[in-house]
Amino acid sequence: MSTEDIMARLRGPKDSEVNLTIIRRGVKDPLLFTVKRDKIPILSLDAAYMIEPKTGYIRINRFGATTAEEFLTAMKELQKKGMKDLILDLQGNGGGYLNAAIDLANEFLGEKELIVYTEGRTAQRSEFFAKGTGNFRKGRLVVLVDEYSASASEIVTGAIQDWDRGVVVGRRSFGKGLVQRPIDLPDGSMIRLTIARYYTPAGRCIQKPYESTVDTKLSGRNNSDESNQKRYNQDLIDRFNRGELMNADSIHFPDSLKCQTKKLGRTVYGGGGIMPDYFVPIDTTLYTDYHRNLVAKGVIIKLTMKYIEKYRKELTNQYKKFETFNEKFEVDDELLKMMRDMAEQEKIEFNEEQYNKALPLIKTQLKALIARDLWDMNEYFQVMNKTNKSVERALEILKSKEYEQMLK
Numbered sequence: 001m002s003t004e005d006i007m008a009r010l011r012g013p014k015d016s017e018v019n020l021t022i023i024r025r026g027v028k029d030p031l032l033f034t035v036k037r038d039k040i041p042i043l044s045l046d047a048a049y050m051i052e053p054k055t056g057y058i059r060i061n062r063f064g065a066t067t068a069e070e071f072l073t074a075m076k077e078l079q080k081k082g083m084k085d086l087i088l089d090l091q092g093n094g095g096g097y098l099n100a101a102i103d104l105a106n107e108f109l110g111e112k113e114l115i116v117y118t119e120g121r122t123a124q125r126s127e128f129f130a131k132g133t134g135n136f137r138k139g140r141l142v143v144l145v146d147e148y149s150a151s152a153s154e155i156v157t158g159a160i161q162d163w164d165r166g167v168v169v170g171r172r173s174f175g176k177g178l179v180q181r182p183i184d185l186p187d188g189s190m191i192r193l194t195i196a197r198y199y200t201p202a203g204r205c206i207q208k209p210y211e212s213t214v215d216t217k218l219s220g221r222n223n224s225d226e227s228n229q230k231r232y233n234q235d236l237i238d239r240f241n242r243g244e245l246m247n248a249d250s251i252h253f254p255d256s257l258k259c260q261t262k263k264l265g266r267t268v269y270g271g272g273g274i275m276p277d278y279f280v281p282i283d284t285t286l287y288t289d290y291h292r293n294l295v296a297k298g299v300i301i302k303l304t305m306k307y308i309e310k311y312r313k314e315l316t317n318q319y320k321k322f323e324t325f326n327e328k329f330e331v332d333d334e335l336l337k338m339m340r341d342m343a344e345q346e347k348i349e350f351n352e353e354q355y356n357k358a359l360p361l362i363k364t365q366l367k368a369l370i371a372r373d374l375w376d377m378n379e380y381f382q383v384m385n386k387t388n389k390s391v392e393r394a395l396e397i398l399k400s401k402e403y404e405q406m407l408k
Contacts, residue, residue: 011037012037013037014037014038014039015036015037015038016036016037017034017035017036017037018034018035018037019032019033019034020032020033020034020035021033025309025310026309041066042064043066043070044060044061044062044063044064044066044067044070044071044096044100045058045059045060045061045067045070045071045074046059046060046061046377046378046381047059047089047377047378047380047381047382048074048075048077048078048378049078049378049381049382050078050081050082050083051087051382051385051391051395052085052395052398053082054082054083054084054085055083055084055085055086055087055395055398056075056078056079056081056083056085056086056087057086057087057089057381057385057391058071058074058075058078058086058087058088058089059089059091059381060088060089060090060093060104061092061093062093062094062095062096063093063095063096063097063100063101063104063151063152063153064096064097064100065097065100067096067097067100067103067104068100068103068104068106068107071104071107072107072135075107075135075136076135079135083139084139084140085139085140085141085142085398086136086139086140086141086142087142087144087391087394087395087398088141088142088143088144088166089144089390089391090143090144090145090149090153090156090157091144091145091146091148091149091170091390092146092148092149093148093149093150093152093153094148094149094150094151094153094174095150095151095152095153095154095176096151096152097152098116098128098152098155100152101115101116101151101152101153101155101156102115102116102128102155104156105130105155105156105159105160106130106131106132106133106134107134107135107136107137108134108136108137108141108159108160108165108166109130109132109134109137109159109160109163109165110130110132110137110163111130111131111132111133112129112130112132113129113130113132113159113163113201113262114127114128114129114130114159114201115128115129115130115155115159115201116128116155116158116159116198116199116200116201117198117199117201118179118196118197118198118199119196119197119199120179120194120195120196120197122195123179123195123196126196140166140398140403141160141165141166141167142166142167142168142169142394142397142398142403143156143157143160143161143166143167143168143169144168144169144170144390144391144394145157145168145169145170145171145173145274145276146170146171146173146282146390147171147172147173147174147282148174149170149173149174149274150173150174150175150176151174151176151177153173154173154174154175154176154177154198154206154273154274155177155198155200155206157173157274158200158201158202158204158206158274159200159201161200161261161268161274161277162200162201162202162204162259162261162262162268163201163261163262163263164261164262164263164264164266164407166407167277167278167397167403167406167407168274168275168276168277168278169276169277169278169280169390169393169394169397170276170278170279170280170390171244171276171279171280171281171282172244172273172274172275172276173273173274174208174273175206175207175208175235175272175273176206176207176208177197177198177199177205177206177207178194178196178197178198178207179194179195179196179197179198180192180193180194180195181193181195200259200274201262202259202260202261202262202268203259203270204257204259204268204269204270204271204274205270205271205272206272206273206274207272208235208271208272208273209271209272247281257269257270257271264407266406277406278393278397278402280389280390280393281389283389285357286357286358286360286361286387287358287361288351288354288355288357288358289351289354290348290349290350290351290354290355290358291354291358291361291362293343293346293348294339294343294348294362297343297346297348299339299342299343299346299348300339300362300365300366300369301369302342303335303338303339303342303366304366304369304370304373305373306338306342307335307338307370308370308373308374312374315370315374316374319374322371322374322375322379322382325371325374325379326371326379326382326383329367329370330363330367331362331363331366331367335366336362336363339362339366340355360387361387364383364384364386364387365384367383368380368381368383368384371383
């Protein structure tokens with residue numbers, strides 16, 4: 001039975017009941033459960049913890065209706081633990097509600113400071129300002145972004161950068177900043193008409209251009225809307241091929257796209273997306289075809305589930321607290337052999353060179369997934385962030401004088 005078929009049977013009206021028959025490894029007879037259906041919350045925050053004695057870390061995966069509330073609750077808890085500096089992780093955050101982005105930006109900015117404005121060919125300029133009621137308007141702030149950070153993530157990041165409120169670390173964000181109006185059609189379908197674009201406080205257009213991504217010199221092609229759209233969707237691949245994801249020197253902005261930040265007059269560039277203050281190249285050193293196949297065929301996930309089922313009791317007895325697990329647990333040869341055996345069953349050809357190259361990443365992922373199953377996503381990211389170069393760079397900036405030098 002496919003996952004979709006299972007989900008269709010599990011889902012239903014709130015407060016209705018579903019009968020489940022569970023076959024559990026190590027238990028002879030099937031187990032019967034009656035589960036009352038309920039509304040399942042989709043949370044915006046993946047993790048919130050103290051990454052250093054005075055530095056908090058919060059990761060937001062999307063901007064939803066409860067994002068600002070979740071963030072505020074997490075931030076207050078971290079402040080109780082002594083947080084003075086904050087790393088806000090928006091890597092891979094594809095965006096969401098505009099109001100959620102405005103509410104989050106309000107936590108960092110002063111009263112009447114512009115967060116974002118929209119403007120179109122026929123649409124009048126519309127501005128959104130901070131209320132000055134935020135709870136983190138003074139502490140040092142580092143925002144992490146990458147090529148998949150888009151829309152609402154770029155609104156928050158652009159506002160923080162333009163007001164010199166914090167520093168941005170990572171790689172140029174995606175460049176998605178269109179205001180669209182939904183129009184219902186008689187047959188029940190809908191079109192979304194673009195009426196305006198989002199601009200940062202300094203006047204930078206967040207939306208990356210369609211036209212500039214098109215190579216009009218290609219033989220037999222014209223600068224049509226269709227070809228524009230294809231190349232627009234290819235933009236991330238083009239960035240990789242140009243070397244932009246590996247080298248900051250590969251990124252070139254014309255002087256016409258120069259803007260000045262609002263308080264310190266630092267030079268920032270428009271042209272689509274938010275360019276970080278500190279560039280961190282994408283790390284491809286640990287990725288191999290062997291590792292990609294392990295992930296694509298579900299070996300890593302299945303292995304973790306099988307391992308937890310077999311050793312949950314021993315693990316919970318040995319590691320009462322996550323801190324002990326994080327410090328002492330090591331992925332051993334037995335677990336790695338189980339992985340290689342499962343990979344062989346999935347017809348994944350073993351490559352010793354690629355295996356050894358990806359081994360540090362494989363061990364980290366396995367440990368993080370075990371931590372997630374024993375505890376939660378918070379602990380998963382505490383393990384994974386040890387290999388996150390942008391997180392490492394953010395900590396370096398806060399520990400050194402680089403932060404003050406950038407925003408003095």
